Amino acid sequence: MAIAGILLIVSWEGCNPLPFQFFSRIVGRSIAPTELVPNKVADPIRKDVRLSVLWIGHASTLIQIHDKVFLTDPIFTKTVGMLAKRSVEPGINPASISRVDFTLISHTHMDHFSYGTLTTIPRQGRLFVPPNALEYVPELGFAETLEMQWWKTVERDRVKITSVPVQHFSGRYGFDSPWMYNTGYNGYIIEYAGVTVFFGGDLGYNSTLYKDIGVKFKIDLALLPIAPVEPRDFMKRIHTDPAEALQVFEDVGAQWMIPIHHSTMYQGLEPRLSFAKEELDSIVTARGMGDRVFILRFGEQKVWE
Amino acid sequence: MNRMKLRQILLVFLFSFAATAQDYPPNVNRTSSWIIYQAIPSFSWTSFPSQKNFAFEWEVAPLVYSWGMTKQVSPWSSFIVNPVRRFTGSIELIFSAQVYTSNPGASNFGYSAQLLGHFPLIELGEHLALNLGVAQYVVNNLSSTYYVVGASSLFGLLHYNVKYAPSADVWINAIEVRLF
Numbered sequence: 001m002a003i004a005g006i007l008l009i010v011s012w013e014g015c016n017p018l019p020f021q022f023f024s025r026i027v028g029r030s031i032a033p034t035e036l037v038p039n040k041v042a043d044p045i046r047k048d049v050r051l052s053v054l055w056i057g058h059a060s061t062l063i064q065i066h067d068k069v070f071l072t073d074p075i076f077t078k079t080v081g082m083l084a085k086r087s088v089e090p091g092i093n094p095a096s097i098s099r100v101d102f103t104l105i106s107h108t109h110m111d112h113f114s115y116g117t118l119t120t121i122p123r124q125g126r127l128f129v130p131p132n133a134l135e136y137v138p139e140l141g142f143a144e145t146l147e148m149q150w151w152k153t154v155e156r157d158r159v160k161i162t163s164v165p166v167q168h169f170s171g172r173y174g175f176d177s178p179w180m181y182n183t184g185y186n187g188y189i190i191e192y193a194g195v196t197v198f199f200g201g202d203l204g205y206n207s208t209l210y211k212d213i214g215v216k217f218k219i220d221l222a223l224l225p226i227a228p229v230e231p232r233d234f235m236k237r238i239h240t241d242p243a244e245a246l247q248v249f250e251d252v253g254a255q256w257m258i259p260i261h262h263s264t265m266y267q268g269l270e271p272r273l274s275f276a277k278e279e280l281d282s283i284v285t286a287r288g289m290g291d292r293v294f295i296l297r298f299g300e301q302k303v304w305e
Numbered sequence: 306m307n308r309m310k311l312r313q314i315l316l317v318f319l320f321s322f323a324a325t326a327q328d329y330p331p332n333v334n335r336t337s338s339w340i341i342y343q344a345i346p347s348f349s350w351t352s353f354p355s356q357k358n359f360a361f362e363w364e365v366a367p368l369v370y371s372w373g374m375t376k377q378v379s380p381w382s383s384f385i386v387n388p389v390r391r392f393t394g395s396i397e398l399i400f401s402a403q404v405y406t407s408n409p410g411a412s413n414f415g416y417s418a419q420l421l422g423h424f425p426l427i428e429l430g431e432h433l434a435l436n437l438g439v440a441q442y443v444v445n446n447l448s449s450t451y452y453v454v455g456a457s458s459l460f461g462l463l464h465y466n467v468k469y470a471p472s473a474d475v476w477i478n479a480i481e482v483r484l485f
Contacts, residue, residue: 082432082459116428137375138393138429145375173388173460175342175484179335 025266034078035088037298042096044301045069051195051221051304055296056091058264059112059201061223062301065192068159071100072188072199072223073112074121081110086265087273091299094120101125102159106201107185108136108172111265115140126156130163130186136172150186160191164213166203168238189217198222198252202261204237205244210251222254225261227276228268235268242280249293257293258302339385339485347464347481349403351444354474356407360415362479364401371395373425385485388461392430396422396438403444410445417442421453423461433458436466442477449473457483 044054044062054062059073076090100122105113107130118127118140127142131149146154148163155161163186170184171177190197198219213219226245228235235241240248242259249257262276270276277295284293294302346361369382373393382390391397403415421438423430436455441448455466462484468477 077428115431119429134375134378135387136389137377138373138389139375145377147377173462173484175338176387178338 021269030085037089037091040092040299041301044092044096045098049303052301053258054301057088057298059261063197065195068101068192069099070102072104073106074117075114076117077114084265088264088298103127104188104199105129107170108133130184132183162189164189165209167206167209168203196220200224203240205240207251210248214251214253219252219254221256222249222252223258223260224248226259226280227262229276230269242276242283259295342484345482349477349479352476358405358407360403360405362401362403364399366397366399369395369397391423392434392457392461393425415444431460440468
C-alpha cells in the first residue's frame, strides 16, 4: 500500500503517468493466471548432438554443445522480485535437467539472477558471474564460482568461456545501481569443440562494442534480447528492440540468432506480451532471414545435429 | 535537489525490480549514497506500562558477520552492508538512536545496542527471513534488556521486529527500513 501510495503521488506530482502504468501492469498480471506450456521436453540433454538450445523463457536457455550442458540466467520462480509475476510458466521442468556443467549469470538483476532458482537446479558444475558481482552471490554449493572481468577467458574441461562487455546496468535493489554503473554485467562467449555461442544476456545497442566482439570471435549462434520495447526513450540505452537486436546479430557476425528476453513477463509498456516477438517475426520475414533467425516457443528445442 | 531529480531517483528505486531503468549518473560514490540512505528513518511504537510513544529510529551496523555468502568474499562487513549479506544468514551488531514524538519521560531521546541474527526462510531469506536477538535500550535514563523476534522481507529491506523487556514490561513494535 505504501509503495502504491508513493507511486500515485509521484505520478500525480510529476504529471507523468509512467510509474502508474508500470505498476498497474504488474498488479494486473498478478491476478491473471499463468499460461501453461504444453508438451515440455522430458529429457532435454541429448546423447548425440552438435548444438542444441531450449528456450525456457526470458533469458533462460539450456544450451548443449556436444557433451557439455550450459544454463543461462535460469529463472524458474513464479515471480521475479516478489512482485512481478511471470505470465508463462518455465518451458521445462527443472527436474528434467539432470546435469548442468556451466551456469552463466549475465547480471545481478532479479530477472536474471534468481536465488530461489539456483537452489533448485543441479549444482555440480560451475557458476559464472559478471565483474564485481561476487558481493551478490550467496553460498549456493557450486563446485566453483568464477567472477569474470570483461575480456577474461577461462578454460575448464576444454570449454573456453569469455566474458564480453555489453551495454546495460547492474545492481539489484535499485539504490545500488548508481555505484554499479559501469560494472556487474556482461555477455558470454562459449567456445567448445568447434562451436561458438554468444549469450547476450540483457543489453542495449552499441555498435562499437558488438562489432568488436564480432572481430574477435567467429560466432555460430547469438542469443540476443529483443524486449522490453516501450517506452522507447526510457528503454533504449539498456534494452534492444527487435530491429536493434538484429543489428547486434549483424554486428557480431553470427550465423544464427535465437531471440531471448521476451514474452515471459511484463517489463515494458508494450500493448501485449508477444509484441516484440511479433515485430521480430515481421522484420525477419520481410528481410528473408527465416533460415538464420529462429523464434522459439516456450520449451521448444532447436537442434543442430 | 530539484523535483525532477527526486522523481528520477524514486523511479529508479521503485522499478529496479522490473529491470527497467533510466540513465544513471556515472561513478556515484558509494559511501556518500549510503550516508543519504541512512537518513531514512525506521519507526517504532513503544508501549510503556502507562503510555504509548511513537518514535523515529536510525540504525547503523558497525559489525556484521555473514555465514550465507560465497566463501570468496569476506564474511565480515561494516556499516555499508549489502542486504544479501544479512538475509542469507548473519549476525549483526546494531547501534540505534530514537527520537520520540511525545515525551516518554525525562527526554525525547533514547539509544540502544542490539545483537540481531537473521535466518533465511524463503528464497535464501530474500523473500522471508527470521530475526532473533537481544537489545539493550536506554529510555528515560532506564536501561532495559529486550528480547527481539521478527521477520524481514522485501529483499531484506523491510523488517518488522517485536521487542519485549520483561523487567520493565515494555513492548516495542518496530518497522525498520534497512537500505545497506
